[in-house]
Amino acid sequence: MFDFDPFFDNFDEILNGFAATLRLAAAAAVLSLIIGTLLASFRVSPVPVLRAFGTGYVNVLRNTPLTLVLLMCSLGLNDILALKFSDTTSTSYYWWAVLGLSAYTGAFVCETLRAGVNTVPLGQAEAARSIGLTFTQSLRIIILPQAFRAIIAPLGSVFIAMIKNTTVAAAASYAEVALVTKTIVDKPTFADGVIPLFLGVAIGFLILTLPTGYFFGWLAKRMAVAR
Amino acid sequence: MTDSEGGPDLSKDGPEDTIAPAASGDRPLVVVENVNKHFGELHVLKDINLTVDPGEVVVVIGPSGGGKSTLCRSINRLEPIDSGTIRVDGKELPKEGKELARLRADVGMVFQAFNLFAHKSILENVTLGPVKVRRQGKQESEKHAMELLERVGIADQAHKYPAQLSGGQQQRAAIARSLAMRPKVMLFDEPTSALDPEMVNEVLDVMTGLAREGMTMIVVTHEMGFARRAAQKVVFMADGQIVEENTPDEFFTNARTERAKDFLSKILTH
Numbered sequence: 001m002f003d004f005d006p007f008f009d010n011f012d013e014i015l016n017g018f019a020a021t022l023r024l025a026a027a028a029a030v031l032s033l034i035i036g037t038l039l040a041s042f043r044v045s046p047v048p049v050l051r052a053f054g055t056g057y058v059n060v061l062r063n064t065p066l067t068l069v070l071l072m073c074s075l076g077l078n079d080i081l082a083l084k085f086s087d088t089t090s091t092s093y094y095w096w097a098v099l100g101l102s103a104y105t106g107a108f109v110c111e112t113l114r115a116g117v118n119t120v121p122l123g124q125a126e127a128a129r130s131i132g133l134t135f136t137q138s139l140r141i142i143i144l145p146q147a148f149r150a151i152i153a154p155l156g157s158v159f160i161a162m163i164k165n166t167t168v169a170a171a172a173s174y175a176e177v178a179l180v181t182k183t184i185v186d187k188p189t190f191a192d193g194v195i196p197l198f199l200g201v202a203i204g205f206l207i208l209t210l211p212t213g214y215f216f217g218w219l220a221k222r223m224a225v226a227r
Numbered sequence: 228m229t230d231s232e233g234g235p236d237l238s239k240d241g242p243e244d245t246i247a248p249a250a251s252g253d254r255p256l257v258v259v260e261n262v263n264k265h266f267g268e269l270h271v272l273k274d275i276n277l278t279v280d281p282g283e284v285v286v287v288i289g290p291s292g293g294g295k296s297t298l299c300r301s302i303n304r305l306e307p308i309d310s311g312t313i314r315v316d317g318k319e320l321p322k323e324g325k326e327l328a329r330l331r332a333d334v335g336m337v338f339q340a341f342n343l344f345a346h347k348s349i350l351e352n353v354t355l356g357p358v359k360v361r362r363q364g365k366q367e368s369e370k371h372a373m374e375l376l377e378r379v380g381i382a383d384q385a386h387k388y389p390a391q392l393s394g395g396q397q398q399r400a401a402i403a404r405s406l407a408m409r410p411k412v413m414l415f416d417e418p419t420s421a422l423d424p425e426m427v428n429e430v431l432d433v434m435t436g437l438a439r440e441g442m443t444m445i446v447v448t449h450e451m452g453f454a455r456r457a458a459q460k461v462v463f464m465a466d467g468q469i470v471e472e473n474t475p476d477e478f479f480t481n482a483r484t485e486r487a488k489d490f491l492s493k494i495l496t497h
Contacts, residue, residue: 046323123342126305127401131356131408132332134325141359146346225345226390 006193007200010184017180018204024097024176025163025208031102032162036109040147041139043110044117054110061107066100066168073100074172090175097166097174105162112154116147121227149223156216160209177201254317256281256412256443257302262311264297271297272308273467279412282441286454286475289464290490295447298464299416302445303334316411332360335405335413339420341397343389349376349400350385356408368407375403379433395426399433406437413437415446449494451479463487 007014042054061069073096077083085095120143128138148155170179181201185194257279264272271294279285287295300306302313304320304327313320315334321327343352353372357363376382379399381392389397398418405413415434419427431453438444438457448454454461454475461478463471463486471484479495482488 121340121342123338123340124344127336127338127342127344127404129305129328130303130331130334130336130338131404132328132330132360133356134328137359141355142344149346226388227345 003193004196004200006184006190006197010197013180013184014177014201014204017175017177018208020174020180021163021166021176022208024094024101024166024169024174027098028101028105028162028166029159031098032105032109035102035106036113037144039106039110040113040117041144043114044139044143046135058107058110061104062111064104066104066165067171069104070097070100070168070172073097074174093173097169097172097176100172101162101165101169105158105165108158108161109155112151112158113144113147115154116149116151117143119150120146146225149220149225152216152220152223156213156220159216160212163209163212164205177204255279256283256316257445258312258314259298259302260312260314262298262301262308262313264301264306264308271467272301275311275469277462277469279443279445281443283460284438284442284444284446284458285460285462286458287445287447287462287464288449288454288490289470293465294467295464296416299414299445299447302412302414303331303336305336328360332356332408333411335408335410337398337401337405337413337415337418339417341389341394341401341421343397343401343404345389348386348388349381349392352389352400353404353407356404361408372403372407375406376400378436379403380429393426394422395429398422398426398430402430402433402437412443412445415444415448417447417449419448419450451495455479463490465490 039054039057042050043058045051045054074093078092078096084092086092124142124146125138128142133141166176167178169176170182178201181197184190184197255278257277259275259277262272262275263270273294275294275298277285277298287298289295297306301308302315304313315330318330320330343349344355347355350369350372353375354365354368357368357371358365373382373385376385379402381396381399381403384392384396384400389400392400402418418434419430422430427450431450434444434446434453435457444457446453446458458475461471461473461475462469463473463478463482463484465486471478471482471487473483477483478487479491482491
């Protein structure tokens with residue numbers, strides 16, 4: 001039963017699947033960081049319309065199951081409304097998966113960052129205003145840089161969750177490692193060894209997520225603001 | 228070099244442009260008229276009127292909760308006011324936005340808790356305003372910043388971070404940060420209250436030096452020595468009102484109002 005041959009027999013396919021997972025996770029990390037930062041800026045801004053938009057966005061995206069978000073992107077927007085990123089089907093699905101996952105993760109990044117903003121003493125913003133910085137300047141130069149340093153470790157958790165959430169993109173027709181694994185199991189020639197196969201993929205995820213956690217932990221220590 | 232001693236060098240005359248109190252004409256620099264402010268039910272500023280002339284040093288004194296800090300903070304609109312007007316160099320404080328930011332740049336502020344930008348070096352703290360607000364060149368700003376840090380006696384700390392400095396050094400850096408904007412008036416909100424006793428004087432010496440050079444200053448403080456040495460006017464505030472305005476000598480030896488006498492008797496007998 002614990003013969004890992006089924007895993008190694010399909011090693012190339014699984015490796016390709018992980019590569020696809022990695023492409024999705026990396027792009028979503030960057031994009032969700034941008035979306036989350038923008039949303040957090042909206043939510044702490046003095047403009048009521050922006051605040052309302054930020055709050056509304058977070059409440060909708062954070063409370064919608066990711067599967068639904070991704071299905072909406074692939075089936076709804078890509079297939080039915082034919083909003084395609086590319087003529088190549090797989091490329092279009094990829095970008096919709098990136099967008100859906102980032103839109104969803106961005107809501108969590110926003111809330112984490114907002115918690116970080118609350119760790120920055122009020123006096124920092126007052127000092128920034130007192131030397132004549134505008135709201136946007138003090139947010140960009142004084143508040144957000146300190147907020148980011150405070151949330152590096154929890155941001156690592158958000159990204160680990162995001163890396164694992166890439167498996168849901170299988171539902172959106174994007175061939176990342178979970179979909180590849182399912183395809184292997186569904187092959188008529190695949191006799192048994194589902195558990196070793198799954199264990200192998202699980203270890204693959206550990207190889208992605210454990211260093212992520214350690215990296216963010218290390219970075220958090222290194223970048224901590226001394227007060 | 229006097230940096231090694233850590234104290235500010237006041238004997239030396241700094242370059243003429245290091246501190247430039249831009250007193251434009253003879254009209255008052257700060258005019259506070261009929262200002263009222265509430266914190267919920269609490270009426271913290273009751274019909275405040277105050278005029279500060281160019282080059283004048285005004286010390287605001289009084290029991291805690293009397294509205295001193297609120298008045299100081301309302302002058303650059305860190306606290307919004309409910310009614311009345313505050314004019315700085317003839318211009319009324321705008322509501323919000325870019326216009327207000329520009330006015331704040333002309334009003335220096337030194338806080339009780341220093342509030343140096345924790346993620347930036349001392350030098351970056353001092354050059355940030357000139358570069359980002361005044362759009363001044365980086366080199367020019369750094370040169371001016373080093374001159375200012377030299378004046379306040381911490382040039383050798385320029386590349387450290389705020390948390391690595393003592394309280395007194397941090398407060399002097401904060402004063403340099405404000406001066407870098409070449410403000411027309413400086414507000415000090417209890418600048419020595421958070422300091423260890425042995426560091427109070429190094430900050431007061433810098434402030435006394437500034438006063439001598441003609442900087443217009445509004446100082447909320449309990450430091451009687453500084454008030455006597457540097458101020459032209461003492462404003463005694465209690466319960467949200469200005470109870471007495473007097474010269475320092477008169478105020479400390481022969482206060483006119485009972486409320487002030489009572490306050491002074493409590494702090495001077497110790």
